[in-house]
Amino acid sequence: MFWLCYTGSTYIHPQLTLPGTLTIKERRIDEVGWEKAKYEALCRGENQRMQLGLKCRYVSNGKGFLTIAPIKEELVHVDPHIYIYHDVISDSEVSIIKQLATPRFKRATVHNHLTGELVTANYRISKSAWLQGHESPVVDRINRRINDITGLELETAEELQVVNYGLGGHYEPHYDFAR
Numbered sequence: 001m002f003w004l005c006y007t008g009s010t011y012i013h014p015q016l017t018l019p020g021t022l023t024i025k026e027r028r029i030d031e032v033g034w035e036k037a038k039y040e041a042l043c044r045g046e047n048q049r050m051q052l053g054l055k056c057r058y059v060s061n062g063k064g065f066l067t068i069a070p071i072k073e074e075l076v077h078v079d080p081h082i083y084i085y086h087d088v089i090s091d092s093e094v095s096i097i098k099q100l101a102t103p104r105f106k107r108a109t110v111h112n113h114l115t116g117e118l119v120t121a122n123y124r125i126s127k128s129a130w131l132q133g134h135e136s137p138v139v140d141r142i143n144r145r146i147n148d149i150t151g152l153e154l155e156t157a158e159e160l161q162v163v164n165y166g167l168g169g170h171y172e173p174h175y176d177f178a179r
Contacts, residue, residue: 039173051078063148071149085149089142096138097131101162104129108163108171123172130159 022030029037054077058070072086089097105127109118133140139160147154165171 036173053078059149061148061151063151064144066148088145088149093138093142096136097142097160097162100131100136100139101129101164105164110174123170123174125169126163126165126171128161128163130161132159 025037028040032040054075056072056074059073060066060070071088074084074086076082076084106129107120108124108126108128110121110124111117112119131139133143133154143154143157143160146152
């Protein structure tokens with residue numbers, strides 16, 4: 001299949017270049033950086049290669065309730081390892097979390113890396129609420145389940161964050177750490 005792309009002044013084929021010019025892909029990488037260009041391509045379903053060694057399994061991690069009811073773990077990427085845990089929260093738990101979070105929803109904020117202040121940003125469009133384990137037995141149970149699945153301690157963890165992206169909401173790729 002052969003197709004052309006209109007750049008505003010000329011038609012070009014995205015994979016063909018003239019001496020001294022960039023492909024559309026190279027131009028996009030120059031504009032937004034390689035990480036965002038790769039993110040955009042993945043969202044369009046491009047560049048997805050089959051990886052060897054992917055698997056699904058039930059795991060208990062030798063922890064509490066998981067020994068009776070193992071959790072479904074799916075390895076979706078090898079380097080780095082990325083897992084999806086299926087059916088971690090029941091429909092009734094989701095309903096309760098929604099009831100608790102909805103009245104607290106506020107426009108999501110991010111830390112300004114220069115001032116440290118919380119500010120709204122065009123790259124994060126959503127409403128969010130934070131729930132503490134002591135507020136509800138359901139939140140506490142979910143927190144303990146997360147601990148059992150991941151092995152991460154909850155003493156220093158953030159509260160449970162509930163986010164509603166609504167129509168057109170998004171959160172662009174970002175580094176999830178404070179400077």
